[in-house]
Amino acid sequence: MSGTWTLPDDLEVPIRPDFFPAPGGDLPQHWSKCFGCGDDQPTGIAMRFTAAEGIEVAGRLTVESRYQGGPGVIHGGILTTAFDETQGIACMVLGSPVVTGHLQIDFARPIPLGSVLEFRARIDGTIRRKVYTSAEARIVEGPAASDEVVATSRGLFLRIKPEHFTPMAEFVDGVPTMPSFGNSTL
């Protein structure tokens, strides 16, 4: 797979913090109304995540018919959303909120409807407020299941202060179940 992503050579790589769950342990949704992970967002993709080895996280997505782009295959934007979410969740090891600044995807193989995708993501390193992440996806269930990587992603996330979202509070619809918006860690 290709791409134009270049990592700075002076990155710091975080170590797994004490507050992070053991491998296989559940990670929380970051915002209950999130399209990617929220359980209060009925039309979303409701991804769930677990801690993996080291500072890696894992998430799964079953490719439903409503995620269709080309005939019989996943829409590229949905796949991008799943990477965005997984890489954002990988930033939880930092214990501070982030937003996506830049994301680039390599679509390596068509992904048929009905596939179960597994995403793995981690922080490659940080410098100042910049958090460099990477991820890959494999089809782990379904007729096309194999060990082959079907898509990869690189993403730059930016650490933000919790008050980053304060001006947006008036646009929140309804009452989120978690976390509270005002003092959220996102």
Ligand SMILES: CC(C)(COP(=O)(O)OP(=O)(O)OC[C@H]1O[C@@H](n2cnc3c(N)ncnc32)[C@H](O)[C@@H]1OP(=O)(O)O)[C@@H](O)C(=O)NCCC(=O)NCCS
């Ligand atoms: C991402 C965002 C917070 C950055 O703005 P900011 O806090 O003012 O950050 P700055 O412009 O000071 O940039 C900080 C660093 O990140 C880098 N950076 C910021 N955005 C970048 C981008 N899109 N691509 C590459 N680098 C970027 C800057 O070059 C700077 O690098 P440096 O430390 O080497 O100088 C702002 O652009 C934003 O809010 N964007 C919308 C985010 C969003 O809604 N994402 C989707 C939902 S999570």
Ligand SMILES: CCCCCCCCCC(=O)O
């Ligand atoms: C570190 C807390 C987790 C933040 C996850 C952010 C993912 C947002 C993706 C997006 O909205 O584009």
